[in-house]
Amino acid sequence: MLDYVRLRPGMTLADIGTGDGLVGFRAIERAGASIRVLMTDISAPLLRHTEDPFSPLLLRCRAAQFPDTEKARSLPITNYGERDLVRFAIDAGFTDIHLELHIEVRTEDSLPWETFLRTSPHPLAPSLEEVFEKESTRDERAYLEVRMRAIFESGAQLGAERIAYLTAKRP
Template sequence: MEMTKDQRDIWCEWLLQRRFGGDAERMKATMEELNRVRDKVLEHANLRDGETLLDVGCGDGLIAFGALKRSSTVHVIFSDVSQDLLDHAQSIAQKMGVLDRCQFVCAPAEDLSPIQGEAVDVVTTRSVLIYVKDKQQAFCEFHRVLKAGGRLSIFEPINRFGLPEPPHIFWGYDVTPVAEIAQKVKGIYQQLQPLDSDPMLDFDDRDLIAFAEQVGFREVHLELQIEIKPKEKVNWETMLRTAGNPKIPTLEEAVQEALLPGERETFVTYLRPLAEAGQGITRSAVAYLWAAK
């Protein structure tokens, strides 16, 4: 995915700004959670001294820098579709004094052609395949660049879980009295990411196993984690300004686009107290997969 200079880099913009809604506390809580994901991905990767790790879809370098900190002799290849994010990661690596152990490659997960076959010991990803249409080809590339005995370790949200929501539920909140208005807001998101075809929603844990087996990984493990629990109380302004992923608007932007002024007031007046009181249900599923070539 190449971009011209006048286009927004949605990946960089989202990772560094829009996923936190400008809320420092939310950023701190999110990073604590992501650090736990990073640690688990790296544990499954079984990275050893002197090895080379390829972090596909490295983003701001969460897993890649975690690997560099685990050993002073590992080499890490940062790979991403966003040159801005690669530049950002490179500047961090320079400040950390680890630039000599880093390489930066602009490439999508399904076409890692800048990297030779059997060149790396470990491939990692975190929330990358949810943006890849041809996931099978991505697994082919993971397998191709790994040395014999190399390991793959990935983390992916299973966003198909819990979808579609019933008409009276909006983001886990019961909005029965304003269901028709809420459906207009839902429509903005469903138009951008259709439930039956968007890469973020067109797979589950069983597909991940099949992808790995079909390309020849000889040993495959998968851990599925499902949570259904009461929602936490949220800051309404943060909720308004946060985008759930790089390809969708914030709630505030969606409401502005979908609703007339009177509808906006009705929708917000009903939803805001529910969100601030945590009166909803969170339904989520994530998968960790690790495999050996």
């Protein structure tokens, strides 16, 4: 979405339906600290979430592993969705296309924290440990590790498995 907004330093961006603040924090990353982002949401808990200093630090880690750059957007491994399957089928000349998306969300068994730190979410991403070293100050890293480790070791980690089934007719 931010690709269609002409972000510039000093402007004000209204993020309506802020959720976890991803759009607003990404706008700040792109345009710099002088951009003003007004975050609104009907969910008071979500708005409080954006005020927690943990949120922008966590989003900075996610942004390092899943960069919002032209290169990342051009690579299927980092920018791919179910709509792409439909587009590929259309481009290949198929008709009567049907897509079913199944998402299973459940708790996952936790890896040891040290293994998690050294694991990459996809082949092009740095590990969390590498992100901490390159993107964080010593104090930020200590703070992030305490908060993330507590969440990670709580056993309340959710994982999502996504499977898309596409059927179509070849004319």
